[in-house]
Amino acid sequence: MSGASSEERDDDFLEDLAVADVYRHSQDAAACALKPTSLLSRFPGLIPLKSDLSLYRGSVKCGARDVELELRCDADGIKLQTEDVQLSTLQKRLETQNPEFFAKIRSIKDPNRFLHEFLSAAETLRDHDGNQKEYQPLNALTYRSVFEKLQKIGREYFCGIDKDLVTLRVGDLEMTYSLSAEAIKSATVPQSLLKELSSRKCDLLDAFNSFRTKAEQLRKFYESLESLDQSTWVIDPSDLRQAYRRVALEKSSILQITFLDPLQTGEPPILEFFGCRSSFQDFASLFKDRKWSRKWNPVVDVLENLRIAFGETIKFLPKEETAECSIACAICYAYLLGDQTPKVFCENSQCHRPYHEECFRIWALEQEAEHGLRRAVLTAPCVYCEKQILLTAAQ
Incomplete structure (x- = not known):
């Protein structure tokens, strides 16, 4: 046959x-x-x-x-x-x-x-x-070559291989899976890593070693975020495997920290501040021209880097003080409105209530209609302290 x-x-x-x-x-x-x-x-x-x-x-x-x-x-x-x-x-x-x-x-x-x-x-x-x-008879040299590479990879990762010796199955690593004495912090692989690994031709051993190298870089990235995640109030995201953080500051302010490429652990992130102008004035000069990024040290974790760059001007809100800070919209009482976060703030130093732009716009239009007013810019009183808020200034 x-x-x-x-x-x-x-x-x-x-x-x-x-x-x-x-x-x-x-x-x-x-x-x-x-x-x-x-x-x-x-x-x-x-x-x-x-x-x-x-x-x-x-x-x-x-x-x-x-x-x-x-x-x-x-x-x-x-x-x-x-x-x-x-x-x-x-x-x-x-x-x-x-x-x-x-x-x-x-x-x-x-x-x-x-x-x-x-x-x-x-x-x-x-x-x-x-x-x-x-x-179809299989070549003995092919068997030997594949077997040698699997030995170098380590059989603890090997699940199975098809008869054609083309399809290899390896284990799916959990977040707590131990690699020797080290641990992977995330099972989510960035698309940039997958594209890089698939863009070049390599044999089985090279592909595995490349993946291990990238996974190690990814582990270092999540380790650098650990102190920030544990010591501050991380508002968003709920899934900490993402490459950004929104953390709560005093006076209902929020600092967004975004890493464009988690594999480039030495590159400083993009920082965005959301809060009233009076809260931002203390460190606005440091934000200008990204002066703070010159102090960024890749050896130090993210929280320590931020403290070195801004000193005491940025005061992170610890997890145990979440009740003392209101980050939810003062109108709809939610933090997220679709994918929108509050970006309009009351400038009253005793209030600092946040609002979604859409919620505040509707509120301001209702106020104009109620009092028969028409203005070039939208303004309305804060629903808590009644101090006038200018929408365009917040934007």
Whole structure:
């Protein structure tokens, strides 16, 4: 059998597929005669999305795998759509290699029978591929080369490899997974890292070593943020694997710290201040022309760098003092309005209440309408202390 040509093997496959088709039809007829089988009882992972049962979506078993797909039933027949690469490839090959058989499946009106026929044919094609691979002798040098590289990587990371020695599966590292004496702080890989690793050709060992190097740089980045996360009130994000922080300052002010590239740990971040002007005046000169960035030391963590750059002028609010600072909008009582944060502030030194721009604009327009006023710029009294707030000044 191993000496057969590819044409002979393809002919054998088409013959096997036709025989399997006849056998499946006889099985289906017998099964239906004994006990009717509905689509949902055979494929419980599928969910009907329309009352007329013209659209299904969910997962089905394809071999040993769960595959997500969608079935659309109309007058022309049944259409199957899937983002699963393997099943989509098998569908295209089935349509190309045996168009008559594929058209026959497509003409089936019953979604239960259609899906059963299609998955059975795809399984037959997949088994045929596996048998073909077994007929092809593998080079001993290839075995030795791959084995040596896996030994250098370390078998604790190795999960499995396909028969063709092309697809390698490694473990998905959790946030607390230990690498020797060190720990990865995040399982989220930046897109810049993935692009860099995939943009150049390299063998298995080179790819793994490159990934380990980048993961180590990423670990250092999150370690540099630890003191900031633990000692200050981080308002946003809730997922600390992001590359930015919004931290609370005194007088209801907020400092946003954004790192453009977390892999460049030596580069200072972008700083943005949100608060009333009187709070910002103390360190406005340091913000000008990014003078503070000249003091940035990549060896020191982020919180210590900020303290070195600004001294006592920036006073971070500790976590235990969150009740003493109001960061929520004084009108809608929420911090986030969609993706907007409060950027309008009362200038009263005893108030400092924050507002979303949209909330304050609506409030100011209501005040104008109530008093019959029309101004070139929008102003309105603070809802707490009644001090006039100028919207354009806040912007």
